[in-house]
Amino acid sequence: MISPAATPALDMSNAAYAMDVPAERPWSHILRRGQTLRIIDSEGQQAVDALLYCVDDPAERYSAQDTLRVQGSAYIDLGTRLVSNRGRVMARITADTCGRHDTSAGCCSCESNAVRFGEATKYQHACRENFILELSKYGLGKRDIVANLNFFMNVPIDPAGHFTVVDGISSPGNFVDITADVDVIFVISNCPQINNPCNDFNPTPIRVLVWDAPAV
Amino acid sequence: MIGAETRRDIAEANRRRYEELRAAGQDATTKSLPDRTARDAVPIAADAVIDTEDVPAGWYATMRLRRGEVLRIIDTTGRSSVSMIGWRQEDTSERINCADTIKVQWSAALAKGRVILSDMGRVFMSLVEDSCGAHDVLAGGSTPASTLAAYGAPSRNTHENFLAAAAKLGLGLRDIPPCLTLFAPVSLDTEGRFRWDASRKRPGDLVDLRAEMNIVVVLSNCAHPLDPIRPAASGPVTLIRHRAAVADPEDLCRTLSQEVVRAFAFTDRLFV
Numbered sequence: 458m459i460s461p462a463a464t465p466a467l468d469m470s471n472a473a474y475a476m477d478v479p480a481e482r483p484w485s486h487i488l489r490r491g492q493t494l495r496i497i498d499s500e501g502q503q504a505v506d507a508l509l510y511c512v513d514d515p516a517e518r519y520s521a522q523d524t525l526r527v528q529g530s531a532y533i534d535l536g537t538r539l540v541s542n543r544g545r546v547m548a549r550i551t552a553d554t555c556g557r558h559d560t561s562a563g564c565c566s567c568e569s570n571a572v573r574f575g576e577a578t579k580y581q582h583a584c585r586e587n588f589i590l591e592l593s594k595y596g597l598g599k600r601d602i603v604a605n606l607n608f609f610m611n612v613p614i615d616p617a618g619h620f621t622v623v624d625g626i627s628s629p630g631n632f633v634d635i636t637a638d639v640d641v642i643f644v645i646s647n648c649p650q651i652n653n654p655c656n657d658f659n660p661t662p663i664r665v666l667v668w669d670a671p672a673v
Numbered sequence: 674m675i676g677a678e679t680r681r682d683i684a685e686a687n688r689r690r691y692e693e694l695r696a697a698g699q700d701a702t703t704k705s706l707p708d709r710t711a712r713d714a715v716p717i718a719a720d721a722v723i724d725t726e727d728v729p730a731g732w733y734a735t736m737r738l739r740r741g742e743v744l745r746i747i748d749t750t751g752r753s754s755v756s757m758i759g760w761r762q763e764d765t766s767e768r769i770n771c772a773d774t775i776k777v778q779w780s781a782a783l784a785k786g787r788v789i790l791s792d793m794g795r796v797f798m799s800l801v802e803d804s805c806g807a808h809d810v811l812a813g814g815s816t817p818a819s820t821l822a823a824y825g826a827p828s829r830n831t832h833e834n835f836l837a838a839a840a841k842l843g844l845g846l847r848d849i850p851p852c853l854t855l856f857a858p859v860s861l862d863t864e865g866r867f868r869w870d871a872s873r874k875r876p877g878d879l880v881d882l883r884a885e886m887n888i889v890v891v892l893s894n895c896a897h898p899l900d901p902i903r904p905a906a907s908g909p910v911t912l913i914r915h916r917a918a919v920a921d922p923e924d925l926c927r928t929l930s931q932e933v934v935r936a937f938a939f940t941d942r943l944f945v
Binding site: 516520521562563566567568571573574576599600603604618621658 | 790795
């Protein structure tokens, strides 16, 4: 087990990997056990959709419902353990300067956009297109896309069940750190949605960095 | 290249549309949702019944439904919860999608008049009758770990039921999407923590789910992981697959919001 306390302050200058992910684009990376991924919302109010799969058996993957049930609450925060569909902890949130992330709203798709916002929006790029393209590199497809994480996305659910995507609360430079408990394929769609406030109606780039596990 | 000013205009127009849809979706829809079904108000004619199945506590059943057929689920004792997943028969990559179900309807509270969406922007099933009005789409079903923690011993659970049922259809772990659970009164408090309200469960509660495409569904009769009763006290549930009149164009589920009108239009295109 890797406890949040075991993660030292991370030095931007010694990251093992760094990459700017352009607006609207996918990205993926094998995150090894003990490595930490930082996702930086470079310009603020940018939703980042994410899925995790176990390298050893990608049928074992991030499960939003198992994650929420285990922690007993509906949002992703500092300390949240990301639980697989076999009940294993895949990774955990080890730093968070934003404070609000969703995992119940799923990703946008051409098909759901057409339902939500009118048929004209069917021909707009969407997260599911990104996920399909990126997952194809690993032999995975549409059936492997489950309810994902939405970093920096603000989706309050009230006691009556009302469910609203509202303006993101992340500021430029806010980040979230995810430390892997097992080797995972970490897949991101830098969300292209322009029909709701998750990206302030203006998708922007993000930056991703990876640090190796601290030497023991 | 689109200029900055045009981009701002588009963004502002999109924000206005979003706010209009949100107001229509949350304010108007909520007001026009019907009362719960009375438990004795909707008998099924004997000649409409296609198939009946009693599912013991802890077990599961798989049912195929043609478009327009209705599945009644009865929580006989008021102690059961029924977790459900399902796929479109002609293409099992199309399946129940809880996230789209929630966001298209602006609500995580399933009740009479609501629909269950597939991942392809189509309507999978409609909740045409519902005497309970307390169902869960957020927290999922029981698992080996959740039952071990709750009861101190391995016990039958929804995750393993889904795996077994999927295997008998040639499907596997990759095909098991997030599930919804009927007769599971889960809500959130203002801090976002899950709450269970046992007062919203009654013996004889029923739902009628109308298939809007040709589907196969799996129903798992296991205690919901947030149900605090120890040991688990589930009873049997009854499933009745039955025929129903063709939905009227003004059918509530088909017309409740502009979003579901579009989802039904896309669904109907499968059958022209």
